Amino acid sequence: MRKLLFCFILLGAITRPALAEVNVVATLPWIGSLAKELGKDKINVTVLVKPSQDPHVIEAKPSMILAARKADIIMYDGLDLEIGYLPLILESSRNPKLMPGKTGNFDCSQFVKVIEKQTTVDRSMGDVHPLGNPHYHFSPSNVLRVADGMARLLAEADQANAGFYQANYKAFADHLREKEKTWHSLPLAGKKFIAYHKLFEYLADEFGFQFIGYMEPKPGIPPSAAHIEELIEEMKRSKPEAILVTPAYGIQEAESLSKKTGTKVVVLPQDVGSMPGTDDLFSFWDKVITSLQ
Amino acid sequence: MTRILGACCVIVLCLCRAVAYADETAERLQKLEATVEKQSKTIEKQQESIEALKKNAEQKQNQVGTQESKEPLPSKTGGLFGGSAFANPNISLILDTFGYSSNLNDTELANWGIPGFTTQGLDQRNGFNLDSAELFIFSPVDPYFDLYANLPATESGISIEEAYVVTTALPEGWQVKGGKFKSNFSRLDAQHPHAWDFFDIPLPYRAFLGNEGLGGEKGIQLTYLPILPIYTQIGAEVLQGDNDLLFGSDAAEGPHAYSFFVKSSVDTSDYSTLYFGPYVLFGKTENANIIQGEEVTANSALYGMEAVWKWKPAVREALTIQSEYLYLTQSGNAMEQTSLVLSGLERRQDGFYIQGIYRKNRWGIGARYDMLELFSNSFKLAGVQQNFGGKPWCETASLEFNPTEFTRIRLQLTHDKSDTMTGRTNDEAILQFNFSVGAHPAHTF
Numbered sequence: 227m228r229k230l231l232f233c234f235i236l237l238g239a240i241t242r243p244a245l246a247e248v249n250v251v252a253t254l255p256w257i258g259s260l261a262k263e264l265g266k267d268k269i270n271v272t273v274l275v276k277p278s279q280d281p282h283v284i285e286a287k288p289s290m291i292l293a294a295r296k297a298d299i300i301m302y303d304g305l306d307l308e309i310g311y312l313p314l315i316l317e318s319s320r321n322p323k324l325m326p327g328k329t330g331n332f333d334c335s336q337f338v339k340v341i342e343k344q345t346t347v348d349r350s351m352g353d354v355h356p357l358g359n360p361h362y363h364f365s366p367s368n369v370l371r372v373a374d375g376m377a378r379l380l381a382e383a384d385q386a387n388a389g390f391y392q393a394n395y396k397a398f399a400d401h402l403r404e405k406e407k408t409w410h411s412l413p414l415a416g417k418k419f420i421a422y423h424k425l426f427e428y429l430a431d432e433f434g435f436q437f438i439g440y441m442e443p444k445p446g447i448p449p450s451a452a453h454i455e456e457l458i459e460e461m462k463r464s465k466p467e468a469i470l471v472t473p474a475y476g477i478q479e480a481e482s483l484s485k486k487t488g489t490k491v492v493v494l495p496q497d498v499g500s501m502p503g504t505d506d507l508f509s510f511w512d513k514v515i516t517s518l519q
Numbered sequence: 520m521t522r523i524l525g526a527c528c529v530i531v532l533c534l535c536r537a538v539a540y541a542d543e544t545a546e547r548l549q550k551l552e553a554t555v556e557k558q559s560k561t562i563e564k565q566q567e568s569i570e571a572l573k574k575n576a577e578q579k580q581n582q583v584g585t586q587e588s589k590e591p592l593p594s595k596t597g598g599l600f601g602g603s604a605f606a607n608p609n610i611s612l613i614l615d616t617f618g619y620s621s622n623l624n625d626t627e628l629a630n631w632g633i634p635g636f637t638t639q640g641l642d643q644r645n646g647f648n649l650d651s652a653e654l655f656i657f658s659p660v661d662p663y664f665d666l667y668a669n670l671p672a673t674e675s676g677i678s679i680e681e682a683y684v685v686t687t688a689l690p691e692g693w694q695v696k697g698g699k700f701k702s703n704f705s706r707l708d709a710q711h712p713h714a715w716d717f718f719d720i721p722l723p724y725r726a727f728l729g730n731e732g733l734g735g736e737k738g739i740q741l742t743y744l745p746i747l748p749i750y751t752q753i754g755a756e757v758l759q760g761d762n763d764l765l766f767g768s769d770a771a772e773g774p775h776a777y778s779f780f781v782k783s784s785v786d787t788s789d790y791s792t793l794y795f796g797p798y799v800l801f802g803k804t805e806n807a808n809i810i811q812g813e814e815v816t817a818n819s820a821l822y823g824m825e826a827v828w829k830w831k832p833a834v835r836e837a838l839t840i841q842s843e844y845l846y847l848t849q850s851g852n853a854m855e856q857t858s859l860v861l862s863g864l865e866r867r868q869d870g871f872y873i874q875g876i877y878r879k880n881r882w883g884i885g886a887r888y889d890m891l892e893l894f895s896n897s898f899k900l901a902g903v904q905q906n907f908g909g910k911p912w913c914e915t916a917s918l919e920f921n922p923t924e925f926t927r928i929r930l931q932l933t934h935d936k937s938d939t940m941t942g943r944t945n946d947e948a949i950l951q952f953n954f955s956v957g958a959h960p961a962h963t964f
Contacts, residue, residue, distance in 0.1 A: 287794070288794060292744070314960070314962075322690060448880075474833075
């Protein structure tokens with residue numbers, strides 16, 4: 227009898243850690259970083275996309291399908307950014323918990339004030355996002371809203387630790403508000419920039435600067451000579467502060483444009499971890515915002 | 520004298536008084552100043568606290584504001600499958616068209632089989648060709664099924680290459696696919712022709728399965744994805760067996776083709792992935808496409824092994840190396856169609872291909888080498904080994920330009936030495952154009 231009891235206790239000890247942790251799969255690094263911020267050691271986070279990868283051109287690898295198979299919750303950016311691989315991962319994962327409509331299917335964009343929603347769009351306009359600009363992780367205020375929704379989701383999925391997630395959210399929110407004071411004290415309002423790709427619009431919206439042009443003539447289409455000539459003329463007229471690019475691509479083109487115009491090139495991380503010293507959301511925003519001064 | 524003294528005293532007293540009075544005024548002034556200072560300090564303090572209160576109130580108001588807007592915004596209608604496609608399925612059309620040039624004329628091309636394997640010739644003709652305009656439809660049916668259909672329209676009409684449903688709600692990693700679908704037993708068979716890395720299918724597929732591979736087959740598939748340290752998918756299929764080279768519609772009543780397969784995958788680094796697995800496809804054969812003028816009735820089994828390695832070091836750069844080995848066993852009879860003479864048929868033949876494709880930015884270059892009868896060339900008719908003149912082989916090079924992910928322009932050069940009987944060569948040049956519009960389902964790894 228005592229042996230049996232011992233066996234049960236042992237079994238309980240073996241199985242409990244597996245039950246206690248919520249398995250979260252996040253498509254993008256910033257989503258994984260936010261989940262970790264709220265869930266800490268109570269959740270297990272797997273991020274599908276590497277910080278150096280372009281989220282527009284991801285292929286569904288079998289390892290991603292296996293991760294989704296094991297997941298309790300899948301968190302994604304939404305607005306069709308992951309349309310090229312996420313539906314396939316979800317279907318191939320054979321995991322009913324993650325199907326659209328279930329609580330395990332968490333679309334972060336549902337909490338976002340989406341900009342650039344397109345009313346008429348076709349592919350001759352390039353790789354535009356018809357449901358709106360999906361790169362809202364550059365906007366701290368939008369991410370705060372996502373964080374609130376995410377904390378509530380985690381609390382629902384793991385009710386025993388509901389208070390823990392709420393407390394972590396509060397700490398995150400307080401830290402963010404503190405940081406926002408510093409960021410908003412920087413003189414960014416009214417500044418003008420050029421960017422390689424339409425990536426930083428939420429940031430411009432939040433901090434009151436603007437883009438006078440993009441190196442890509444249309445989203446996803448590489449710059450042409452004629453387009454760059456036009457851009458140079460525009461830059462002579464309105465004298466932008468800098469050309470913004472990400473480490474992933476566009477640096478060479480931006481540098482050659484910089485040589486022709488004398489406008490400096492500023493390299494910004496595209497996501498958490500895509501440049502040294504941007505390992506969490508705060509250091510990522512710090513790097514992005516202070517690079518713009 | 521006393522009067523003078525008295526007056527003096529009065530004066531002195533007065534003076535003293537005056538001095539005392541002056542002293543008092545200064546003291547008062549000092550006191551007043553101190554009071555004013557005190558008061559102004561108090562006012563300052565009060566003002567500070569008022570401001571602090573104001574700030575607090577503002578912050579609170581802000582907090583209330585954000586709290587309100589933190590509620591989920593009205594959800595969009597599209598969901599994961601994109602667009603506002605609640606009432607309409609996702610539809611895409613893929614146009615596959617090419618220009619073709621060969622040293623052979625059209626009649627020779629139509630008869631360009633592989634001796635000892637197939638008598639089926641090539642479908643392409645010199646000049647302009649329209650392969651197909653493929654219509655794809657996919658959509659969730661309900662919370663339990665996703666539906667896919669692939670309807671290629673060719674110049675001879677529209678056909679149903681695929682039309683099937685996949686379950687999405689089965690627990691524990693199980694999934695069932697049913698309808699007419701392209702079997703997932705092997706690498707190239709599961710891919711749609713427009714997703715192939717080359718214009719055509721390599722020799723072993725052409726030799727054992729036909730120009731399009733196994734193609735769409737009616738049947739049912741069961742797959743299982745267990746939770747293991749590495750990705751491993753196990754699958755089995757029961758198929759009707761309509762393929763007219765490996766099987767044949769009349770080979771048996773009811774389903775007569777079966778497959779088993781295992782697909783595994785590991786990430787060999789952050790930027791590279793290996794994908795591999797064995798498979799077998801077996802069933803009953805009855806068709807007249809293997810030997811000229813003879814109808815083959817047999818039991819056949821096609822064993823295979825696939826391996827793919829993909830390396831993606833940067834955003835728009837990728838190298839893919841892929842190889843498959845196929846081994847056929849077939850035993851039965853061949854009946855001469857005119858004389859009706861029956862003789863025993865025993866085949867043990869194999870084949871392989873290896874291909875590499877490197878893509879950077881909008882460009883891609885590729886090369887492929889195919890060979891049959893690598894290790895085994897046993898083809899016994901009535902117990903006699905047949906000689907077809909050596910190992911058929913083929914080499915291919917390609918150059919791609921992909922302006923966007925929706926357009927592919929490919930130039931392919933092929934040196935095909937599969938006609939071992941006459942020793943002729945088919946030197947081909949193909950300029951292929953592939954366009955896709957609409958919402959197309961994502962391609963598998």
